[in-house]
Amino acid sequence: MKQIAQYQDGRLELQEVPGPTPPPGGVLVRTTHSVISIGTEKMKVEQARMNLMQKARARPDQVRKVLDTARNLGWKAALDKVRNRLETPTPLGYSAAGLVVEVDPLNTRFRAGDRVACGGTECAFHAEYLALPDLLVAPVPAGVENWQAAYTTLCAIALQAVRQTGPQLGDRVLVMGQGLVGLLVTSLLEAAGARVMAVDLMPSRRSFSRAMGSEKVVILGEQNLSDELRAWTDGYGADAAVICTATQSNTPIEQAAEGIRDRGRIVIVGNTRADLGWKIFYEKELEVRYSRSYGPGRYDPSYEWGGNDYPIGYVRWTEQRNFQAGDHDPTRPVQGRAGGLSGFDAGRSERHWGRAGI
Numbered sequence: 001m002k003q004i005a006q007y008q009d010g011r012l013e014l015q016e017v018p019g020p021t022p023p024p025g026g027v028l029v030r031t032t033h034s035v036i037s038i039g040t041e042k043m044k045v046e047q048a049r050m051n052l053m054q055k056a057r058a059r060p061d062q063v064r065k066v067l068d069t070a071r072n073l074g075w076k077a078a079l080d081k082v083r084n085r086l087e088t089p090t091p092l093g094y095s096a097a098g099l100v101v102e103v104d105p106l107n108t109r110f111r112a113g114d115r116v117a118c119g120g121t122e123c124a125f126h127a128e129y130l131a132l133p134d135l136l137v138a139p140v141p142a143g144v145e146n147w148q149a150a151y152t153t154l155c156a157i158a159l160q161a162v163r164q165t166g167p168q169l170g171d172r173v174l175v176m177g178q179g180l181v182g183l184l185v186t187s188l189l190e191a192a193g194a195r196v197m198a199v200d201l202m203p204s205r206r207s208f209s210r211a212m213g214s215e216k217v218v219i220l221g222e223q224n225l226s227d228e229l230r231a232w233t234d235g236y237g238a239d240a241a242v243i244c245t246a247t248q249s250n251t252p253i254e255q256a257a258e259g260i261r262d263r264g265r266i267v268i269v270g271n272t273r274a275d276l277g278w279k280i281f282y283e284k285e286l287e288v289r290y291s292r293s294y295g296p297g298r299y300d301p302s303y304e305w306g307g308n309d310y311p312i313g314y315v316r317w318t319e320q321r322n323f324q325a326g327d328h329d330p331t332r333p334v335q336g337r338a339g340g341l342s343g344f345d346a347g348r349s350e351r352h353w354g355r356a357g358i
Helices: 040-048 052-058 060-073 075-087 152-165 180-191 203-211 225-232 251-259 278-283 319-326
Strands: 002-006 012-016 027-037 095-103 115-119 129-132 137-139 172-176 195-200 216-219 238-243 260-268 287-290 354-357
Touching (some): 027 115, 027 152, 115 152, 172 251, 195 203, 238 251, 251 260
Parallel strands (some): 172 195, 172 238
Antiparallel strands (some): 027 354, 095 115
16 A cells, blocks of 8 residues: 655655555554645644754753663664664554444444544554554544545534633633644634734635634734734733644734633643743743644553553543544634645645645
């Protein structure tokens, strides 16, 4: 089967690889659509294309791992490990949809021919066939097209961010960043009864943000965020801020802290810098939360691959239940384009945030 993979030097390759088989309790899916996220995946490609010094600055956690290996096993072992990583391609993708073609005997939820949404950086690749555990798959309801269902994982990311925000009816929420996830967060907040002020650097995103439910859009560089917020909130500040940016700048967290009211809440979704200034966070008694991926269960092997679901009475919204909720109203008019390997380069334009196709 065909699969898109990335080498650690940034090269992308459409590979021919052996087809997978369903994991225990899981399913095999023939992909009809997968989404190239021009946030997470663009970041991966751009980081891979950096030189070693740039990579070290961008990923200090990886530098620490190399140093730990060198300390424990010696520099030769550390260098061999680095070379092996550079020479081993990594499959890309984490949000897809398709048709079940094979079901493991231990699985009782699905049967061949079912339309499903698929998620997970470990299994929902840009590939013709996907082998997925039961809890990273959700049925696609009637009335939802497969290309829409392919966005389900991204919707789950946005939905988890909104759950972490906990908006009340009438709350005024600042959403920083109007990329694909930021737009989905905006839409879900508006659906939950909150009023949204969206913030972005790109004027071209204003119309998309309005279409997704924002009451007001501030383009940095054209408008003064502090003045706009003061007028919009009657001088109190927003009740909460959701940061959907991916940047090494500390500006978003600083603007969020300045822009929300006393005892407000900041939710961080994107891979963004967050150096918290003690004075303002202390004086306003601000709360900061991180939103972890698709929801409870993420990164727990016992849940994701062991099939041990969390009881609904204790954990209402697991990652799979977020998938199922996201399937019902996946996008509104979010721009999507059919594509293949070329989508990674075309998607670097500011005009596109997600491309669906396989």
